[in-house]
Amino acid sequence: MEFLKVENIHHSYFSNTQAKEVLRDINLNIREGEFVSFIGPSGCGKTTLLSIIAGLFSSTEGKVYIEGEEISPHNQSLIGYMLQQDYLFPWKTIEENVTIGLKIMERSNKKHKVTANALLREVGLPHVGNNYPRELSGGMRQRVALARTLAVDPKILLLDEPFSALDYQSKLKLEDLVVETLKAYQKTAVLVTHDIGEAIAMSERVFLFSANPGTLHRVFEIPSELQELSPFDVRQHPTYSDIFQTIWKELESLG
Numbered sequence: 001m002e003f004l005k006v007e008n009i010h011h012s013y014f015s016n017t018q019a020k021e022v023l024r025d026i027n028l029n030i031r032e033g034e035f036v037s038f039i040g041p042s043g044c045g046k047t048t049l050l051s052i053i054a055g056l057f058s059s060t061e062g063k064v065y066i067e068g069e070e071i072s073p074h075n076q077s078l079i080g081y082m083l084q085q086d087y088l089f090p091w092k093t094i095e096e097n098v099t100i101g102l103k104i105m106e107r108s109n110k111k112h113k114v115t116a117n118a119l120l121r122e123v124g125l126p127h128v129g130n131n132y133p134r135e136l137s138g139g140m141r142q143r144v145a146l147a148r149t150l151a152v153d154p155k156i157l158l159l160d161e162p163f164s165a166l167d168y169q170s171k172l173k174l175e176d177l178v179v180e181t182l183k184a185y186q187k188t189a190v191l192v193t194h195d196i197g198e199a200i201a202m203s204e205r206v207f208l209f210s211a212n213p214g215t216l217h218r219v220f221e222i223p224s225e226l227q228e229l230s231p232f233d234v235r236q237h238p239t240y241s242d243i244f245q246t247i248w249k250e251l252e253s254l255g
Contacts, residue, residue, distance in 0.1 A: 081157075143174065159189060
């Protein structure tokens with residue numbers, strides 16, 4: 001099923017003296033429950049496109065649809081956003097941080113504690129609800145950020161390099177956790193990353209963008225036998241290296 005549709009997106013940034021085109025004629029469809037990645041050289045507009053999909057600002061031209069409806073303030077709650085920094089409130093407990101979105105959306109207070117505890121268990125942090133962010137490691141804080149994103153029950157998660165600030169071991173563990181959790185909750189996800197290996201390991205499809213301006217250059221389908229594995233196990237699979245080399249060479253060709 002066509003779940004997220006990006007149609008004829010163009011975007012330019014304007015200053016007093018010039019206009020800079022950052023995205024040109026982007027068209028793509030993402031299926032419900034699918035995990036895809038956006039990769040490409042710096043300046044190809046990946047994060048700009050993610051922000052447009054999130055409804056954080058409007059594109060210069062084109063439209064984004066979710067379940068057939070154009071993105072607007074009334075359906076933005078269907079979208080969850082997870083960033084490179086966790087942006088936890090340091091003066092609030094972990095439980096309060098996880099449920100902050102529920103409070104903003106004025107959902108029932110009675111369920112907050114239950115929701116927070118259930119999600120913290122889901123992300124492997126069952127006993128930290130009364131702690132504060134300063135007491136947690138970077139990897140643990142990103143797990144809390146994932147729980148906070150899931151708390152409002154979004155239909156699609158937008159992940160903007162959420163693992164890039166972590167050490168390699170924490171990154172691999174969190175990749176596995178995110179894929180496992182999103183599959184369990186049957187969520188759709190879009191990951192922006194500079195890491196080709198991460199894109200291959202986590203995704204069903206990889207969208208490669210070219211730069212200046214950003215255009216959709218090519219889409220790579222990840223073989224189904226890899227999609228059934230955890231990200232860690234994908235990296236050990238015999239075909240992983242061949243796929244990596246193929247995407248790497250295509251990225252290099254973009255200059």
